[in-house]
Amino acid sequence: PGPPFCSRSCRPRFSFGGTLGPTCQSGRACHLARRVLWTGLPTVSAGDRDRLELPLSLAEFSEALRLMPTNKSPGMDGLTVEFYRVFWDVLGPDLVTVWAESLLSGVLPLSCRRAVLALLPKKGDLRDLRNWRPLSLLSTDYKVVAKAISLRLGSVLADVVHPDQTYTVPGRSIFNNLYLVRDLLELGRRDGLSFALLSLDQEKAFDRMDHGYLLGTLRAFGFGPQFVSFLRVLYADAECLVRLNWALTEPVSFGRGVRQGCPLSGQLYALAIEPFLCLLRRRMAGLALRKPEMRLVLSAYADDVLLVVQDPEDLVRVEACQAVYSAASSARVNWVKSSGLVVGDGWQTSSLPPALQAIRWSAGPLLYLGV
Known part of the structure; x- marks a missing residue:
């Protein structure tokens, strides 16, 4: 029985x-x-x-x-x-x-x-x-x-699926995300850059x-x-x-x-969140690198999305993009559980949109992908 x-x-x-x-x-x-x-x-x-x-x-x-x-x-x-x-x-x-x-x-x-x-x-x-x-x-x-x-x-x-999303895509690895963040922090320290890293927490993604x-x-x-x-x-x-x-x-x-347990679940989720990530890439300024045509906007591993913000106005764009994604898919971001890391002295978290004021901003370590 x-x-x-x-x-x-x-x-x-x-x-x-x-x-x-x-x-x-x-x-x-x-x-x-x-x-x-x-x-x-x-x-x-x-x-x-x-x-x-x-x-x-x-x-x-x-x-x-x-x-x-x-x-x-x-x-x-x-x-x-x-x-x-x-x-x-x-x-x-x-x-x-x-x-x-x-x-x-x-x-x-x-x-x-x-x-x-x-x-x-x-x-x-x-x-x-x-x-x-x-x-x-x-x-x-x-x-x-x-x-x-x-x-x-x-x-x-x-x-x-864009190269900055590494989850379930053959030939890509979570280490790509970790190495990118490591190199980005080193670049900021070496060149005296000011920017922020924002880790979004998608609620029951x-x-x-x-x-x-x-x-x-x-x-x-x-x-x-x-x-x-x-x-x-x-x-x-x-x-x-x-x-x-x-x-x-x-x-x-x-x-x-x-279904977490279905062989397709990871691939389906990577496809489902990709339009949201595409919208962020189009609308955010991101971090300008040495060549004018090069910029870094985000790094993603499934729902672990890390945004690179140099212009504070990008935070307003992030909130607007998330609202579009939520209306389309029923996804929901938990701003309280989201966290941000400020790199350099010239980046301020004042005058943020109301929802983003709940984010835990710090100049200390940021937990990303368990590291």
Whole structure:
């Protein structure tokens, strides 16, 4: 028998501030914000678009299964990666058929749509549900399909995601971000520059992502209708059951967010936040370097966005860009948890916009990417 279910009274406690439920990102403000964000984005080439539109094959599923890590917790059915590898000759062709039928019906089988949501503690008061990280334990068949799509997506990600975003993009590393900040601080000290580094804290970044915004962003990047439908089917009518004290809640609809535990989640988030980063690059002055045409605006690793501000007016632009992004995607920045580092003596934090006055500014160390 499976694990027992929690009482119905448990269910409202697992909204994570409303991040699991559906959103209503609509109306004129949302439409205008999305139009601003989606204008002028880079697009995949025509050849790559056509290649991504092809049906997923058994060979791609086989390669996805081969690359998946072992000794991982399975989904509700209890079937592990190791099990699938042993019986792949039997299960592989069936999975191809199930996926083809799911595309026709627009929805995955219930066993694929459902995930067990495990709660991992973060820092802070653990009596506050916001200090727990939700991790989706997904069925292996779902992850094989998602991994196959991820392998396709990874081949074009660098073409549409700017080099200053390093998360999940093949050939890029978190060390690029760290080395950049190190060199930037050394440059400021050596040349006597005055500027500020602003680290934005996106509140529950992965969990708040609006699905309509995400799919629209994929289309804006030039992905074709068939590839977009792959992602739509993966998230259509998705549900989760929260694991609590070895029991499970009743099913909760997964109306927004990208599932942390899905092989695609990181790539989808990198694509979803990229229009916001593009807007910042267009509107911020950033830090002028030695050559007039060279400037440094930001460094990003997933939702860890570090902005380089020399002109205080850039802070007003940051707030305006964030407002556009929030209206379009339901994202939300936590200004109180955001922090800033002042470099040099000529940069002042006075006369900031009201929201940005809550930022913790200092001349001391700045924690960035855990360092």
